[in-house]
Amino acid sequence: MDNIPAVANNKTAINSAEFIKLTIYNDYNNTANVTIHTFSSAYSYETIDGTQYSPMGGLLAVGIQQRDIRVTSADTSISLSGIPATDSNNMAIVLGTKIRGSKIEITRGFYNNNFVLANVAHRFTGIVTSYNISEERKNLVDNFTITLNASSYKTVLQNRVAGRKTNGTSWKVFNPTDTSMDNVYSLADKHFDFGVKPTEGATTASTATATNTQTNLTNTNTRGPR
Amino acid sequence: MSGLQTIIDRCNGIKFNRRNVVGIQYTRNEIPRVSQTPTKNPWKITVDMPSSFKYNEARSLMEELDTLDTTTPQLVTFGNNANLQWIWAYQGSLTTSQLNGLTVVSYVGETLTLNGLPTVAATTVMFKKNDLIQINTHPFPFTSTTDVLRGTGSTVTITTSRPNIITNSITGYGITVGTNCQFYMFCPNMPVYKLAPGGYERYGDGKILNNALITWSDSFYFYEFVGSA
Numbered sequence: 001m002d003n004i005p006a007v008a009n010n011k012t013a014i015n016s017a018e019f020i021k022l023t024i025y026n027d028y029n030n031t032a033n034v035t036i037h038t039f040s041s042a043y044s045y046e047t048i049d050g051t052q053y054s055p056m057g058g059l060l061a062v063g064i065q066q067r068d069i070r071v072t073s074a075d076t077s078i079s080l081s082g083i084p085a086t087d088s089n090n091m092a093i094v095l096g097t098k099i100r101g102s103k104i105e106i107t108r109g110f111y112n113n114n115f116v117l118a119n120v121a122h123r124f125t126g127i128v129t130s131y132n133i134s135e136e137r138k139n140l141v142d143n144f145t146i147t148l149n150a151s152s153y154k155t156v157l158q159n160r161v162a163g164r165k166t167n168g169t170s171w172k173v174f175n176p177t178d179t180s181m182d183n184v185y186s187l188a189d190k191h192f193d194f195g196v197k198p199t200e201g202a203t204t205a206s207t208a209t210a211t212n213t214q215t216n217l218t219n220t221n222t223r224g225p226r
Numbered sequence: 227m228s229g230l231q232t233i234i235d236r237c238n239g240i241k242f243n244r245r246n247v248v249g250i251q252y253t254r255n256e257i258p259r260v261s262q263t264p265t266k267n268p269w270k271i272t273v274d275m276p277s278s279f280k281y282n283e284a285r286s287l288m289e290e291l292d293t294l295d296t297t298t299p300q301l302v303t304f305g306n307n308a309n310l311q312w313i314w315a316y317q318g319s320l321t322t323s324q325l326n327g328l329t330v331v332s333y334v335g336e337t338l339t340l341n342g343l344p345t346v347a348a349t350t351v352m353f354k355k356n357d358l359i360q361i362n363t364h365p366f367p368f369t370s371t372t373d374v375l376r377g378t379g380s381t382v383t384i385t386t387s388r389p390n391i392i393t394n395s396i397t398g399y400g401i402t403v404g405t406n407c408q409f410y411m412f413c414p415n416m417p418v419y420k421l422a423p424g425g426y427e428r429y430g431d432g433k434i435l436n437n438a439l440i441t442w443s444d445s446f447y448f449y450e451f452v453g454s455a
Binding site for chain 2: 014044
């Protein structure tokens with residue numbers, strides 16, 4: 001467990017700021033092709049782990065991050081200014097880039113009494129699952145707010161489907177010459193009375209056919225053909 | 227003199243708000259716990275205006291305020307009107323030339339270190355609590371939170387009212403103190419004006435100048451434009 005001196009021993013006064021790192025993957029096939037935006041609620045530029053965080057990044061609010069003893073799949077949200085600033089155009093970031101699927105890392109920085117960054121603690125890592133741009137117009141005051149909703153990596157892993165089915169079609173996706181599952185169709189749902197003389201025409205309710213497509217990969221049932 | 231500066235020069239009440247963004251909780255056994263976000267802690271000044279402006283004298287002011295609207299910042303100072311110069315008057319004992327010789331060594335967090343110190347007695351008070359200080363060409367002033375004596379070293383350290391919010395390097399810059407400091411403010415609530423009966427003037431020939439008195443819809447809420455610090 002992280003030991004954070006700034007909050008250890010039941011401190012009664014804490015100075016802290018939120019630091020957000022948003023990594024946008026420009027090309028799904030090239031994870032090195034990324035654009036990184038960093039911003040914070042701090043009063044000045046701060047460098048954490050070699051990354052400089054801008055105090056003018058348009059950060060308005062950071063949602064709660066659930067803290068549990070067990071690993072949880074809690075979500076969080078980040079609100080950004082919708083007004084184009086001189087150093088970043090948050091509207092363009094959201095609308096003009098592949099913002100969904102971007103990686104979000106939230107770090108909390110703790111300051112000493114002289115307002116110098118003393119410690120940091122990582123709080124959240126997840127991906128952007130959706131965004132929302134809202135306009136609030138009241139009389140002559142017109143403000144935009146961008147909200148990025150992020151899910152933790154646990155949610156991402158929960159929803160991930162991996163592996164392949166034990167039928168010929170699925171098997172050949174990875175290796176077209178692999179014939180090791182070709183006979184599965186004829187064996188599927190066959191009833192075998194072991195020790196008893198085989199009977200011609202055993203009934204079957206098989207729905208497995210050779211026309212199974214790759215879409216079966218997305219089915220969560222990976223136990224085998226039916 | 228124009229716009230927001232005129233408002234300061236002609237006001238009849240000023241309220242300074244320098245409070246920070248904080249969170250406070252009281253536990254069941256009544257122990258307070260506080261947290262603070264280290265923001266740029268901008269100056270927030272509420273300025274009250276009298277309703278004695280005559281319309282024919284305030285037309286340029288009204289146009290200037292309408293042009294600034296609620297978004298445009300402007301430099302203001304409390305030294306423009308000689309009658310207001312006492313508000314942020316320098317309380318230390320250094321002369322103007324001695325103050326002009328001071329330069330910034332570093333400004334980290336709330337600790338400002340200066341050199342270029344004059345040859346004066348070690349007990350000379352350089353700054354008193356609440357003395358206003360500004361880094362030259364950076365109109366984002368702050369105050370000294372303690373009395374600062376000359377001492378015997380080559381540098382002095384000042385604890386400032388807010389951390390260093392200036393983003394570019396200021397090493398070697400001089401400082402401005404007291405009433406000469408400038409504030410870079412905008413007025414997000416920019417009050418509107420109403421013409422009320424009054425202000426008539428009768429000329430010697432008996433003719434009457436039609437006129438009105440200006441009343442403002444609200445106090446002027448000045449907010450420091452720290453985004454460009």
